[in-house]
Amino acid sequence: xxxxxxxxxxxxxxxxxxxxxxxxxxxxxxxxxxxxxxxxxxxxxxxxxxxxxxxxxxxxxxxxxxxxxxxxxxxxxxxxxxxxxxxxxxxxxxxxxxxxxxxxxxxxxxxxxxxxxxxxxxxxxxxxxxxxxxxxxxxxxxxxxxxxxxxxxxxxxxxxxxxxxxxxxxxxxxxxxxxxxxxxxxxxxxxxxxxxxxxxxxxxxxxxxxxxxxxxxxxxxxxxxxxxxxxxxxxxxxxxxxxxxxxxxxxxxxxxxxxxxxxxxxxxxxxxxxxxxxxxxxxxxxxxxx
Numbered sequence: 120x121x122x123x124x125x126x127x128x129x130x131x132x133x134x135x136x137x138x139x140x141x142x143x144x145x146x147x148x149x150x151x152x153x154x155x156x157x158x159x160x161x162x163x164x165x166x167x168x169x170x171x172x173x174x175x176x177x178x179x180x181x182x183x184x185x186x187x188x189x190x191x192x193x194x195x196x197x198x199x200x201x202x203x204x205x206x207x208x209x210x211x212x213x214x215x216x217x218x219x220x221x222x223x224x225x226x227x228x229x230x231x232x233x234x235x236x237x238x239x240x241x242x243x244x245x246x247x248x249x250x251x252x253x254x255x256x257x258x259x260x261x262x263x264x265x266x267x268x269x270x271x272x273x274x275x276x277x278x279x280x281x282x283x284x285x286x287x288x289x290x291x292x293x294x295x296x297x298x299x300x301x302x303x304x305x306x307x308x309x310x311x312x313x314x315x316x317x318x319x320x321x322x323x324x325x326x327x328x329x330x331x332x333x334x335x336x337x338x339x340x341x342x343x344x345x346x347x348x349x350x351x352x353x354x355x356x357x358x359x360x361x362x363x364x365x366x367x368x369x370x371x372x373x374x375x376x377x378x379x380x381x382x383x384x385x386x387x388x389x390x391x392x393x394x395x396x397x398x399x400x401x402x403x404x405x406x407x408x409x
Contacts, residue, residue, distance in 0.1 A: 130300035132313065132338065133208060133215030146375050147212045153333045153340070158374040161328065162386060164393045165353055166364040172396040183257040185249075187366065188320050191345055192241070192256065193249045193399045194392040196220050199315050199341075200245060200403040202385045204377040206315050208338035211298050217338070219243070220403070223311035224318045226263035237263035238271055238309040245404035249396075271309040297336060312337030322347040328367040340373040384409075 128135040150156050169190060176185040199205045199220050206217045222241045239259040243252065268276070278286045296302045311317045312334050321328060321344055328346030333339065346367040353363040372382065391409040392398050398407055 128213075130215060131304065132300070133217050136207070136214040136216055139214055143214065143375070147209050147214055150375060151212050153209065153335050153373050156373055156375045157333055158372050158382070159330050160370045160372065160382070160386060162368045162370070162390060163351070164366050164368060164390065166348065166366055168394055169396050170364060183253070185253055187348070188345065189253050189256055190249065190393065190396055190399060191343070191368070192222055192318060193252045194389050195316050195318065195343060196222055196241075196243050196247075196252070197392060197399065197403045198385055198388045200243070201388065201406060202381070204381055205341065205385055207376045208340050209373065209375055210300065210338060215338075217315060221314040222316050222318055223309070223314035224320065225311070226260055237268075238311055239263050240309045240311070240314060243403060246402045248402055249399040270305050271307060274306040294336065307337070310337060312339045314339055316341040316343055318343045318345065320345045322366065328369040330369060331371055333371055333373060340376055342371045344369040
């Protein structure tokens, strides 16, 4: 992420959109809070092709196996790369175009009630493919499960150790800095709510996909929840169906970014990528027909 402002009004992480149509310009002013503008969408994906693809990719028995989560992450960042309005955010009633496509998720260090959590943050490039993202996730997960504390968690630990009255005042001041794009970079370097999309793999803890709210803190405009893989009936036409492995994906999106038609095409693209996972081996910026 660039740390320099290129023009007056830009932020370190986004370029101010100065040529908005009047509807979107006014919308950002009369509906200033991200949490008041949530649109929730649920998609069910047939995993037949994905499972066959993963079996082929893992036939060589790599040290870190390819899995469904990595494919979904890659599909999301490729869709955001090809659909740039999905990479916008609104802060202080202003629209910004984010300077990079990023994704974040929480890594559980130990699957136990008292197991600690760490924050993973992926910075992508337009030339990235499934293979490079697979390696990046491996590195991030390995680092998160080590004893190392990520920078954002470290900053929160410091605030938590201060006297309560002082920490509350400090947090309120930081929230003011957040509104104006001036939070110190090290404090938010791994903050998931400063990414293009936050992803939560609820299936890994045997939970269904569902709704998750956005936040007014940070800049994230998309949250994706991945549910548990289950066999469900898939209708094939002519009153025929068969049980196939499927996964439900829930997306909460800031509806102010674009119109319903733009969202519809984006969802079609995500479905296309997941139902044809070989497309994820192409660079993120390579266009496809859908």
